[in-house]
Amino acid sequence: MDGQRTIAHFDMDCFFVSVECLKDRSLKGKPLLVGGRGDRGVVAACSYEARTFGIHSAMPMKMALRLCPHAIVRGGDAEEYSRFSAEVTAMISEEAPLYEKSSIDEFYLDLTGMDKYFGTMKWTSELRQKIIRKTQLPISLGLASNKMVSKVATNEAKPNGQLSIPFGDEKTFLAPMAVDKIPMVGKETAAQLRRRGVETVKTLSEIPIGLLEAWLGKNGISLWKKANGIDETPVIPYHEQKSISTENTFSSDTIDLQFLHSELVRMTEKIGFELRQQDRLTGCITVKIRYSDFETVTKQMSIPYTSSDHVLLEKVKELFHKLYDRRLLVRLIGVRFSHLVSGNYQISLFEDTHEMISLYQAIDSIKSQFGWEFIMRGSSSAPRFEPGLQPFMKEKAPVKEAVFKRRYPGWGR
Known part of the structure; x- marks a missing residue:
């Protein structure tokens, strides 16, 4: 059939946990939690053995240890x-004609047309075995005609398995599953459907599309398509150099270090917010300085994937001080985040408290409503604030600084 696609989905099983078990073999087969230590920490990942106790990621560590x-x-x-993510990416890049790195531990491969030359499942299975052999990490594989079905197939193949869904069998494969097995169906949507008697994907697929739209808006149309095994989402080619950046050319050249620091904070917060809005993480930071004589210098460093301002700021300032020549006036500074992958805050859960994560979510919610400059660190704002981590509010802001500080004391730490 014209237009038939072949999409493979690779997923590193319990990625953080698997790496920890590789570092310490005695952990294998035991209930293992990766995350912030202490009562205020959060679970970033947990082993299958831990999941049997009802533990899941993003759960407060204190609660997980009670369970x-x-x-x-x-x-x-x-x-x-x-490092392991980059190693797997390199192996897939060498072999696959077109691939998308959808997160630190997930990949989609578009293998359309390859079956004319050799068995697609055989080729994909051999690539999976190569990754397992070289990294010693488990990885599950799903192969289907689109991204959504291949992801569901991968989830069904876990742990450390593989599953192929023949073209034309998508609806049959999905039909008996619970509605929350469909990607992007969260607890709230699943609860809404169950209240209306919709328990399985089969039932969902039989509901008229107009009725689903009336229930759930545009999301209802998307849900109907998924329930019927339809997903036209393309595999987006992964480009290591894709980036988010900003720079500022000053009206007059300067050597004022406090001002330069303040600009670095402002720019880092601006594009850090953009990262989180796009559900992305960065693995590389570049700082650029142009001096008054137009000499331009840059320096970059690879970092563990993150989107956390406090981590990004530390690295940006470190790069700046390695570059900065105090004898010269500065004309321009810039900051760039590259090596981007899709992902959320999960990778930082093992270093942050539940309060810090809630703080970021609250700040980003406020920025989304009123603009990214609505709330900033003191060192990036007006001179009346001492450099530090105090919030700065616009004059007419409906949220008062003192109230915000009382509610989120971690902001000033």
């Missing part, structure tokens, strides 16, 4: 996770 007091806790190793 499973004998669980082993590891603080996480962002650098090691990023």
Whole structure:
């Protein structure tokens, strides 16, 4: 059939946990939690053994340890996770004609047309075995005619398995599953459907599309398509150099270090917010300086994938001080985040408290409503604030600084 696609989905099983078990073989087969230590920490990942106790990611560590007091806790190793992710990316890049790195541990491969030359499942299975052999990490594989069905197939193949759904069998494969097995169907949507008696994908697929639209808006149309095994989303080619950046040319050249620091903070917060809005993480930071004589210098560093301002700011300032020549006036500075991958805050959960994560979510919610400059660190705002981490509010802002500080004391730390 014209237009038939072949899409493979690779997913590194319990990625953080698997890396920890590779570092310490004695952890294998035990209830293992990766995340922030102590009562205020958060679970970033947990082993299958821990999940049997009802533990899941983003759960407060204190609660997880109440559910499973004998669980082993590891603080996480962002650098090691990023290194393994880069290693797997390199192997897929060498072999696949077109691939998308959808997160630190997930990949889509568009293999359309390859079956004319050799068995697609055989080729994909051999690539999976190569990754397992070289990294010693488990990886599951799903193969289907579109991204959504291949992802569901991968989830069904876990742990460390593979599953192929023949073209034309998508609806049959999905039909008996619970509605929340469909990607992007969260607890709230699933609850709405169940209240209306919709328990399985088969039932969902039989509901008229107009009725689903009336229930759930545009999301109802998308849901109907998914329930019927339809997904036309393309595999977006992964470009390592895709980036988010900003720079500022000053009206007059300067050597004022406090001002330069303040600009670095402002720019880093601006594009850090953009990262989180796009659900992306960065693995590389570049700082650029142009002096008054137009000499331009740049320096970059690879970092563990993150979108957290406090981590990004530390690295940006470190790069700036390595570059900056105090004898020269500065004309321009710039900051760029590259090596972007899709992903959320999860990779930082092992270094942050539940309060810090809630703080970021609250700040980004406010910025989304009123603009990214609505709330900034003190060192990036008006001179009346001492450099630091105090919030700065616009004069007519409906949220008062003192109230915000009382509610989120972590902002000033």
